[in-house]
Amino acid sequence: xxxxxxxxxxxxxxxxxxxxxxxxxxxxxxxxxxxxxxxxxxxxxxxxxxxxxxxxxxxxxxxxxxxxxxxxxxxxxxxxxxxxxxxxxxxxxxxxxxxxxxxxxxxxxxxxxxxxxxxxxxxxxxxxxxxxxxxxxxxxxxxxxxxxxxxxxxxxxxxxxxxxxxxxxxxxxxxxxxxxxxxxx
Numbered sequence: 001x002x003x004x005x006x007x008x009x010x011x012x013x014x015x016x017x018x019x020x021x022x023x024x025x026x027x028x029x030x031x032x033x034x035x036x037x038x039x040x041x042x043x044x045x046x047x048x049x050x051x052x053x054x055x056x057x058x059x060x061x062x063x064x065x066x067x068x069x070x071x072x073x074x075x076x077x078x079x080x081x082x083x084x085x086x087x088x089x090x091x092x093x094x095x096x097x098x099x100x101x102x103x104x105x106x107x108x109x110x111x112x113x114x115x116x117x118x119x120x121x122x123x124x125x126x127x128x129x130x131x132x133x134x135x136x137x138x139x140x141x142x143x144x145x146x147x148x149x150x151x152x153x154x155x156x157x158x159x160x161x162x163x164x165x166x167x168x169x170x171x172x173x174x175x176x177x178x179x180x181x182x183x184x185x
Contacts, residue, residue, distance in 0.1 A: 047113045048121075049106070051132045054141035060103065060131075061145060061157065067099045068160040068183045070176075073133075073145075073153050075107045076116045080170040081154040085126070087173040091180060092128040098184060102128040107153060110134060158183055 052060075063069060072088050074081035085104070092102035104126070108117045113132060121130055135141055142151050146166035149155055156167045156176075160183050167179070 047132065048118050049113075049130045049132050051113075051134050054133065054135040054137065054144070057105075057131070057133050057135075058141075058144065061159075064161045066161070067101050068158065068180070069101050069103060070180065071103045071105060071157040071159075073105045073107055073155040075153060076112060076120050077108070078153050084154055084170045084172075084176075085124070087171055087176045089126060089128055090173060091176055095180065095184075100180065100184070104128050104130045106130060106132045108132065 060069075061071065070088065070091065072081075072084075074085065076082070088102050088104065091100065106113075106117055117130075117132070138151060142149050145155075145157060146168075148166050149168055152168055154170045156169075156171065158165050158167075158179060163183055165179065165182075171179075
């Protein structure tokens with residue numbers, strides 16, 4: 001039953017969420033189509049990234065430690081997500097000294113963690129922190145991330161102790177930097 005629910009969410013996310021357009025041509029090497037084989041992975045198999053259900057993940061949405069957090073929800077099968085990843089990586093590198101932390105939250109299915117997610121992150125040399133959100137109760141946790149979120153990806157939450165904004169769209173580097181500036185100035 002859990003696999004059926006995850007498959008339905010996957011199909012709906014592709015149909016509804018991955019139609020957003022982002023700037024083309026400047027996505028560096030992260031936007032290259034990846035051709036990792038999709039093989040069945042045992043969910044209990046060790047993965048390189050922390051795996052959370054929403055209850056475990058939720059505290060990451062409400063930290064009050066003087067930092068500004070950029071939390072991007074994405075998946076390896078979502079082309080607009082892949083196109084915008086270089087911008088999050090660039091912001092992560094440029095803004096570390098400004099107390100900005102980028103967290104990339106993978107919504108890939110469990111059978112993709114070892115076969116697609118790990119090879120993708122490794123091949124692209126991604127430096128931002130990656131975690132996996134594995135909770136089939138999307139109808140319960142999506143509104144807890146943001147009442148504005150319809151469930152499509154890419155989606156991004158930017159927050160600090162004074163401000164919080166949610167974006168259900170893809171970003172260009174300029175757009176992402178512009179939104180981040182609103183939190184830093």
